[in-house]
Amino acid sequence: MPTVSFRVDGVDHTLDVDVRTTVLDLLRERLGNTAPKKGCDHGQCGSCTVLLDGRRHLTCLALAVSYDGAEVVTAAGLGEGHADGLHPVADAFLRNDAFQCGYCTPGQVCSAVGMLDELREGHPSHVTEDLDAEVDPDDDELRERMSGNLCRCGAYVGILAAVRECVASGGEA
Amino acid sequence: MRPFDYLRPDDVATAVRAVADDPDARFLAGGTNLVDHLKLGVARPGLLVDVRGLPLHDVEVADVGGGTVLRVGANVRNSDLAAHPVVRREFPAVARALVSAASAQIRHQATTGGNLLQRTRCVYFQDVSTPCNKREPGSGCSAVEGFARYNAVLGASPECVTVHPSDLAVALAAVDASVVTDGPAGERRLPVAELHRLPGDAPEKDTVLEHGELITAVELPASPVAQRSTYYKARDRASYAFALASVAAGLELDGDVVRDVRIVWGGVAHKPWRALRAEEALRGERFSEEAVLAAADAELEQAETSPGTAFKVPMVRGATALVLGRLAGGGR
Ligand SMILES: Cc1cc2nc3c(=O)[nH]c(=O)nc-3n(C[C@H](O)[C@H](O)[C@H](O)COP(=O)(O)OP(=O)(O)OC[C@H]3O[C@@H](n4cnc5c(N)ncnc54)[C@H](O)[C@@H]3O)c2cc1C
Ligand code: SF4
Ligand code: FES
Ligand code: FES
Numbered sequence: 001m002p003t004v005s006f007r008v009d010g011v012d013h014t015l016d017v018d019v020r021t022t023v024l025d026l027l028r029e030r031l032g033n034t035a036p037k038k039g040c041d042h043g044q045c046g047s048c049t050v051l052l053d054g055r056r057h058l059t060c061l062a063l064a065v066s067y068d069g070a071e072v073v074t075a076a077g078l079g080e081g082h083a084d085g086l087h088p089v090a091d092a093f094l095r096n097d098a099f100q101c102g103y104c105t106p107g108q109v110c111s112a113v114g115m116l117d118e119l120r121e122g123h124p125s126h127v128t129e130d131l132d133a134e135v136d137p138d139d140d141e142l143r144e145r146m147s148g149n150l151c152r153c154g155a156y157v158g159i160l161a162a163v164r165e166c167v168a169s170g171g172e173a
Numbered sequence: 174m175r176p177f178d179y180l181r182p183d184d185v186a187t188a189v190r191a192v193a194d195d196p197d198a199r200f201l202a203g204g205t206n207l208v209d210h211l212k213l214g215v216a217r218p219g220l221l222v223d224v225r226g227l228p229l230h231d232v233e234v235a236d237v238g239g240g241t242v243l244r245v246g247a248n249v250r251n252s253d254l255a256a257h258p259v260v261r262r263e264f265p266a267v268a269r270a271l272v273s274a275a276s277a278q279i280r281h282q283a284t285t286g287g288n289l290l291q292r293t294r295c296v297y298f299q300d301v302s303t304p305c306n307k308r309e310p311g312s313g314c315s316a317v318e319g320f321a322r323y324n325a326v327l328g329a330s331p332e333c334v335t336v337h338p339s340d341l342a343v344a345l346a347a348v349d350a351s352v353v354t355d356g357p358a359g360e361r362r363l364p365v366a367e368l369h370r371l372p373g374d375a376p377e378k379d380t381v382l383e384h385g386e387l388i389t390a391v392e393l394p395a396s397p398v399a400q401r402s403t404y405y406k407a408r409d410r411a412s413y414a415f416a417l418a419s420v421a422a423g424l425e426l427d428g429d430v431v432r433d434v435r436i437v438w439g440g441v442a443h444k445p446w447r448a449l450r451a452e453e454a455l456r457g458e459r460f461s462e463e464a465v466l467a468a469a470d471a472e473l474e475q476a477e478t479s480p481g482t483a484f485k486v487p488m489v490r491g492a493t494a495l496v497l498g499r500l501a502g503g504g505r
Contacts, residue, residue, distance in 0.1 A: 002179065018176075019176060019177060019178075019179050020174045020176060020177075020211070022208070041212065042209050042212070042213075043205055043209060043275075043279060046276065046278060049278055055252075055281045056277060056278045056281060057278055057281055057282055058205070058278045058279060058282065061203075061204055061205045061208045061209060061279075061282065062204055062208070062282065063179075063201075063204055063208055065179050065181075065223075066179075066181075066201060066204060066223050066225065111277070111278065114277070114278075114281075115277065118252075118277065121256070122256070123252065123255070123256045124255065124256065124261065124268060124272055125272050126269075126272045126273045126412060128272075131261040131262075131265055131268055131269075131505065132261060132262060143411075143412075144411075144412055145277060147276060147411075147412035147413045148275075148276020148277050148278050148279065148413055149276075
């Protein structure tokens with residue numbers, strides 16, 4: 001069995017894995033980190049989203065052997081170093097009722113954190129009118145940029161409000 | 174999922190040899206398509222050769238024969254390519270096609286080479302319990318009389334009626350991009366428009382590449398039609414969905430006369446469909462919406478539809494007028 005190393009929420013792990021193991025299964029089944037959720041297991045829902053080497057990624061379509069050496073931050077590790085262990089984005093989700101069952105929430109929160117970085121770096125999106133101008137993060141932009149995370153409870157109104165608040169406060173609060 | 178051996182070479186020659194020598198081997202890039210296929214049983218390779226350790230991560234501007242070419246390594250991620258300043262300025266159709274595809278997460282993971290070689294989203298291809306000539310040659314095509322919404326209207330065969338799902342490939346064809354490959358027979362360059370093939374009687378072959386042939390780069394030559402280009406995608410929901418039909422187009426006007434034009438359609442054929450008849454009808458003509466619609470009609474005379482796909486003809490016709498009208502008005 002191949003040996004892989006991952007740094008997960010600040011802790012280093014080295015372990016032998018079956019070559020077929022996805023990063024999602026490694027996190028949940030081998031390391032007991034159940035923050036990332038298995039929704040569809042086919043890249044279609046976003047509930048398995050983490051930050052991998054600083055960017056939002058789906059873990060269900062990533063083989064552990066192929067992402068060996070990566071640094072992963074899950075929703076469980078995002079709060080590290082923040083007051084009450086709560087990342088400002090997670091806090092905004094709480095205050096804006098941005099969930100109902102909560103199943104999609106860890107993925108939504110990681111995705112929103114990654115999205116705020118992309119906005120700061122000036123990445124264009126599908127709805128960006130002028131590819132050369134600075135992005136105006138209006139509601140259309142935020143909806144488009146969060147469209148890779150589905151919410152079966154339909155908490156989108158709250159999610160949008162939370163994300164809007166994070167953008168307004170400069171992404172870090 | 175069938176167990177497989179895994180290799181991660183750091184030089185191109187080793188990677189090419191590893192796949193070329195083993196009929197059961199496949200390249201692996203970001204994995205967003207292939208890992209799904211491993212799970213579904215659509216792909217059952219005995220060996221995966223990971224290309225992400227190969228030094229194919231750069232985007233560079235090169236001078237080739239007096240012209241400027243943007244050379245994009247096969248491992249450049251879809252998100253990075255879309256955000257690249259030269260792509261946004263000189264090849265807007267490419268940036269727009271990239272950001273219209275999949276989700277931000279997937280675009281961070283997906284590579285340029287993998288995107289071009291992603292396989293069809295035909296529901297029967299992805300369901301191993303149903304006949305599909307592309308997955309299992311000779312087993313039949315379930316889509317001919319089945320779910321048709323994503324089927325082709327141009328260039329299909331009785332053996333396979335599916336379309337190629339990549340948005341990027343459509344835009345690259347419209348800016349005259351080439352793919353650079355390295356294979357058992359050495360290096361070669363071919364236009365992106367000639368990479369994918371029509372299904373004919375061998376739908377199991379998506380492209381003209383040989384087994385073990387690795388895409389190392391894509392080259393985009395700067396040109397007036399590329400600089401004034403854009404991409405439009407019609408789909409069933411506003412985001413995170415494949416194209417029902419799409420248009421990548423570039424336009425160079427001399428006053429109000431069309432000096433040069435590119436029109437490539439996605440979602441309608443087994444490959445990006447370069448609308449050569451439409452382009453020919455427009456070149457040298459005074460630009461007008463009527464002229465564009467007549468040109469699209471000239472191309473669409475070859476269309477063959479079923480009740481499930483008939484909607485695509487007016488859709489791609491209207492989208493073509495919309496896109497070229499936008500370009501003529503200075504938009505991109
Ligand atoms: C939910 C979902 C929605 C999506 N929506 C869209 C969409 O709207 N539009 C769109 O265009 N795409 C869409 N995609 C597809 C996505 O763009 C592709 O999966 C991705 O681009 C593939 O790139 P990859 O690097 O992950 O390739 P992989 O999955 O690693 O590989 C794909 C194929 O390419 C081969 N390959 C990879 N690199 C090379 C190389 N350098 N040389 C030779 N062969 C190679 C592999 O052997 C494999 O056959 C979607 C995917 C998902 C899961
Ligand atoms: S259309 Fe092509 S991919 Fe779909 S079932 Fe028929 S042969 Fe298979
Ligand atoms: S579980 Fe990964 S996208 Fe749904
Ligand atoms: S809160 Fe239930 S799925 Fe989003």
